[in-house]
Amino acid sequence: MLPSDGYQPQLARRLGPSQKERLRKHGSRDSRGGFRASSIETPPCTDFDRAYFHSYSHVGIHEEMIKDRVRTDTYRAAIMQLQNSIAGKVVVDVGCGTGILSIFCAQAGAKRVYAVEASDIAAQAKEVVKANNLSDKVIVLHGRVEDVNIDEEVDVIISEWMGYMLLYELVPCPVANASFSSIGNFSFHLQSMLSSVITARDRWLKPGGIILPSHATLYMAPVTHPERYSESIDFWRNVYGIDMSAVMPLAKQCAFEEPSVETITGENVLTWPFVVKYVDCYTVTVQELESITAKYRFTSMMQAPFHGFAFWFDVEFSGPAVFPNNNQSQSPPDDVASSDISSPRSNLRKKRKNLDEALVLSTAPEDAPTHWQQTLVYFYDPIEVKQDQVIEGSITISQSKENVRFLNIHLEYASGGRCFVKESVMQ
Numbered sequence: 001m002l003p004s005d006g007y008q009p010q011l012a013r014r015l016g017p018s019q020k021e022r023l024r025k026h027g028s029r030d031s032r033g034g035f036r037a038s039s040i041e042t043p044p045c046t047d048f049d050r051a052y053f054h055s056y057s058h059v060g061i062h063e064e065m066i067k068d069r070v071r072t073d074t075y076r077a078a079i080m081q082l083q084n085s086i087a088g089k090v091v092v093d094v095g096c097g098t099g100i101l102s103i104f105c106a107q108a109g110a111k112r113v114y115a116v117e118a119s120d121i122a123a124q125a126k127e128v129v130k131a132n133n134l135s136d137k138v139i140v141l142h143g144r145v146e147d148v149n150i151d152e153e154v155d156v157i158i159s160e161w162m163g164y165m166l167l168y169e170l171v172p173c174p175v176a177n178a179s180f181s182s183i184g185n186f187s188f189h190l191q192s193m194l195s196s197v198i199t200a201r202d203r204w205l206k207p208g209g210i211i212l213p214s215h216a217t218l219y220m221a222p223v224t225h226p227e228r229y230s231e232s233i234d235f236w237r238n239v240y241g242i243d244m245s246a247v248m249p250l251a252k253q254c255a256f257e258e259p260s261v262e263t264i265t266g267e268n269v270l271t272w273p274f275v276v277k278y279v280d281c282y283t284v285t286v287q288e289l290e291s292i293t294a295k296y297r298f299t300s301m302m303q304a305p306f307h308g309f310a311f312w313f314d315v316e317f318s319g320p321a322v323f324p325n326n327n328q329s330q331s332p333p334d335d336v337a338s339s340d341i342s343s344p345r346s347n348l349r350k351k352r353k354n355l356d357e358a359l360v361l362s363t364a365p366e367d368a369p370t371h372w373q374q375t376l377v378y379f380y381d382p383i384e385v386k387q388d389q390v391i392e393g394s395i396t397i398s399q400s401k402e403n404v405r406f407l408n409i410h411l412e413y414a415s416g417g418r419c420f421v422k423e424s425v426m427q
């Protein structure tokens with residue numbers, strides 16, 4: 001979406017002297033609760049910022065998110081399940097939108113909620129808070145999390161930051177000593193909105209405070225989808241009795257060049273999923289998200305045409321230290337490095353829905369559909385796989401060099417003695 005002429009850039013302004021002073025005074029907190037000197041300075045609002053935030057000033061996008069009952073009900077249930085950690089506490093809602101999660105937290109007894117929102121939907125959030133007599137508890141701050149001031153430490157950070165394929169919710173983000181891209185006079189780096197949660201964590205979270213959701217997992221699995229292939233490609237074989245198969249190469253390119261966001265079912269999935277990236281929100285760093293590479297190995301559970309890979313994610317709502325080892329946030333736990341059905345851990349991650357355990361918001365094909373659906377990377381031609389046939393290779397997800405707003409997906413896969421590479425761009 002293009003930036004609006006009427007956008008008021010005062011919200012994402014350059015840090016003023018008093019804010020710089022505060023950053024110098026406070027530095028930022030490292031993931032263990034100690035302070036570190038901040039080397040990051042917030043850049044001025046760019047056209048990309050404006051376009052991104054402008055898209056969130058439209059009510060339609062909020063309506064779609066709120067009407068996604070799987071999403072909104074899971075957030076509300078998680079807030080109520082963790083009521084003991086929220087009641088009487090100070091909360092920051094990173095990107096509050098219409099204010100719905102802030103209000104849930106106030107209903108759970110939060111002492112004070114800072115509802116931070118950079119887009120103009122903040123005006124409606126303020127009105128909603130007022131109409132629900134919560135203005136004394138919920139303070140709407142119209143600005144970027146990177147820019148606004150909150151003069152106290154907080155006990156809870158809540159945010160709904162997840163994009164397609166978990167990380168495709170790109171926002172401009174300043175990163176020191178990283179691979180910068182230049183637009184106009186400014187250098188900046190686009191990152192998942194998770195980077196804004198990291199900023200909030202490092203600026204304000206008390207040691208021992210909680211982050212909701214606390215952990216996120218990106219999965220991939222090989223899929224078969226004969227109907228999709230046939231309706232987009234085989235269709236051209238016979239069109240009103242005319243052989244139009246000459247169109248097929250172009251049809252394949254148009255249909256399968258880019259990743260596609262669509263809903264599949266558990267029946268399309270050929271194996272247990274593989275964990276591409278496990279994110280511990282208490283310890284994750286912005287640098288860790290710049291480029292993600294993982295090697296996978298699947299064993300097909302059936303004979304079928306293998307059409308490509310599906311990606312989806314889940315997030316869970318629990319306290320810190322699920323995996324206390326410091327390295328665990330940078331790679332999946334060892335026992336999920338393979339998707340073999342014999343792996344107890346992959347089984348566990350798929351089946352966990354116990355009421356006593358942390359609530360999980362899942363976007364998996366076998367679970368109720370959400371507005372995130374699944375992201376599919378199709379091959380131009382399917383590969384026939386037999387039951388127990390091994391599919392192995394690697395996946396790299398990184399920021400595109402051509403356009404910082406895009407995600408590059410580099411897939412290497414081998415099966416039945418043949419090797420392939422598929423490059424695609426999520427844009």
Ligand SMILES: C[S@@+](CC[C@H](N)C(=O)[O-])C[C@H]1O[C@@H](n2cnc3c(N)ncnc32)[C@H](O)[C@@H]1O
Binds near residue numbers: 096101193196
């Ligand atoms: C996915 S929406 C979620 C809205 C709301 N929390 C909900 O659950 O309905 C994310 C919101 O975060 C806002 N946002 C993204 N990055 C931000 C930042 N750095 N500072 C403040 N708001 C931000 C967007 O404008 C958008 O309204």
